[in-house]
Amino acid sequence: MEPVIHLRDAVTVLGRFPALAGVDLDVARGEIVLVAGPNGAGKSTLLRLCAGLAPLAKGTGQVLGFDLARQRREIRRRVGYLGHANGLYLDLSAEENVRFWARSVGAPPGDAVATLDRLEVASRWRGLAVAHLSAGQRRRTALACLVVRRPEIWFLDEPHTGLDAGSRDLLDSLVREAVAGGATALVASHELDRSAALATREIRIVGGVAGGVPGADERSDQPMGEC
Secondary structure, eight states: OOOSEEEEEEEEEETTEEEEEEEEEEEOTTOEEEEEOOTTSSHHHHHHHHTTSSOOOEEEEEETTEETTTOHHHHHHHEEEEOSSOOOOTTSBHHHHHHHHHHHTTOOTTHHHHHHHHTTOOHHHHTSBGGGSOHHHHHHHHHHHHHHTOOSEEEEESTTTTOOHHHHHHHHHHHHHHHHTTOEEEEEOSOHHHHHHHOSEEEEEETTEEEEEOOTTTOOSSOOOOO
16 A cells, blocks of 8 residues: 655755755655654754645655655645744734634534534633633634644644643544544654654654654554654
8 A cells, every 4th residue: 555655765954964864764644653852953944844834855755646856735635733933913813713624624614613612612702702712712722723634644743732631532533533434644742752652653853864663563662763
């Protein structure tokens, strides 16, 4: 089966700095891949590259069969990315933000409200401008914006940040449900215990290069390998 993500010697340059320095990676449909590594290793850049948000400077890459060098717009239409910034329109309400993204993908009219319900976004603050919401409320709204689009690949960069324990459990459930329905997920996180329990496989980024580590059913007490 053709992988949904295929990278060979992928390089991304930010300014003059090679944030990714030759990554080889294949991800199959239905995987939940944990991307681990120290700060500045290239985890966020890897997710942004695969989501069509960062340029491919060298090497080759395909996501969902689209070329990362020439078809980034097509990729962005079919994937969802949640980064450190929530990507919300601050002057719109929580519900208006979710409705906007629902319309962008032609989702049925009731999907926005159903998604807000699923994310347990309280009705008392759905109508408030995002600028007036707490960090946790904004994060839930951003997750609702991602979920309502039903992306084929979820790119989640430190997704548990700003969420309470209940919200973190809910997020993990949503990821598992999406993958059970045919989606794929890449999760970059420092919370290795939680994210490793969610993942089906781990890779580690060190110095802009990816290396594999044992899967959940193969882990030992040995430290994760680095490249």
